[in-house]
Amino acid sequence: VPPSDPHRDARPPDVGAGAPVLGRLLSALVVLEALPTTAKMAEFLTAALLDVPGVTGCEVRLGPACVPVEEPLDSSDPHHFTVRVETGGRSYGAFVFEIESEAAAAPYRPFLTNLGASVALLSENRWQRSQLERVLAEVQVSEERYRGLFEAMLEGFSYCRMLYDDQGQAVDWIYLAVNPAFEQLSGLDNVTGRRVTEAIPGVRESSPELFEIYGRVVATGVPERFQIEFTPLSLWLDISVVKPADGCFVAVFENITARKKAEADRERLIDELRKTLDEVKTLRGFIPICASCKKIRDDEGYWTQVETYISEHSNAEFSHGICPECMGRLYPR
């Protein structure tokens, strides 16, 4: 540059950025990937960026996504410049450099800007990963909660995939998952992964209504609840069935054999009582009686003694005696 050039001081020196410095800037990113926190990243960068020629001071501000970072210093200040660490949507901080002169730092500014963008992307990836991990943790908690319910519930639970024949008729199902209560209530072991026709031979012939109902729920998606005497296992079951996914159904059942036996016992007792009551002769309604002799007129119009009438119309029997009043009248002293 000729000494007479009036723009001499305004033009950057005709030197490029040094390869070792650029190598360090490029490698910074892979080191940052191994640092687990933004605080450690900021510590590393604060020290590492001081190696850039012309940089006399450096402050690296990094924070979590969406946290507003303090507005960097005035860009018109010739001894400072700022590289924002931001993606299209979020700010993750800034590098604030104190520089010897604009000219000294100029060759490195584009690379420092690139580093800022890369750190922003790294920060965004970490933020997204932390969000994903949080969601996964919530899903895991939820899964554990439902797993606990699944394991502890008193009702039998089976998750099954329906199988159809060529005509589209539900002819079998595979147990995909069952809970401990299923095995306890049904007495069936190790059914997961097996077909019901394999686990309970002859079930299609003995309980065709099960296939019909389950098939209907899988076809329509409309839940159903019913009671069935499941003869292959000699059980009465109260079953609720829902469709959780295409081609699948969940059956939750309760063994109501004892309840059904109690109901049957009660019905039998009621029948017996009814029969007994039928045998009991009762007197009810208006009974025509003679106001004088106290004879009663029967349904056929005959007047009979009161004891005869009552004996014929009830199980009451009479023993005969004389009351004190009549005794006095009949046998006066």
Added chain:
Amino acid sequence: MKPVRPDVPLGFTRTKLPAGTHMCFVYDSEEERRRVMAQYLAAGLEIGERVAYFADPTVEGALDWLSEAGVAACAGESRQVQVSPAESVYCPGGRFSPEVMFETLREFRRESDTAHYNGVRVSGEMGWALRGIPGSDRLLEYEAGVNYVLPETGITAMCQYDANIWDGATILHILRVHPMMVVHGHVVQNPYYMTPEEYLRKYCAA
């Protein structure tokens, strides 16, 4: 005369590096660390090197995962694999001295040569240096100086630094004293590296 050292596989890629290479491995995942260490140590065993692993704080956990990785399986039967507590190796007598450690490395090489091993590789977990052990403030001086000792002895070394316990500024210094670094299972030239003279003059001058 400077001894000629063979190139040795490090277990990560087919690239070989001269025996006596000094590497640092900065990690934040225990799973990644175990995978890298298993590859590195197994590669040494395969070519008949003697392997020493300095575990911190105790050897029990390390023995478990090294055994699972097939590295320490023969530790009880042969002396080819040696797993020791890092603190007892680096700080005999409860004090860390770079000079003593240099001599320990030289002696280990001599013993290994006498036993006719094809070479020596070591790896140390460096967390002990954060526990305030006397002399541990000379760690970076040691790491710079060992860049003379390793090429001289032909011992290949990988120093492990857990990014979860070391601060970011110190990690930069750690990089400055290791000519090679392990990144995502690759050994790469470390652009932060400064020669021992340069580093000691700039950062360790009294």
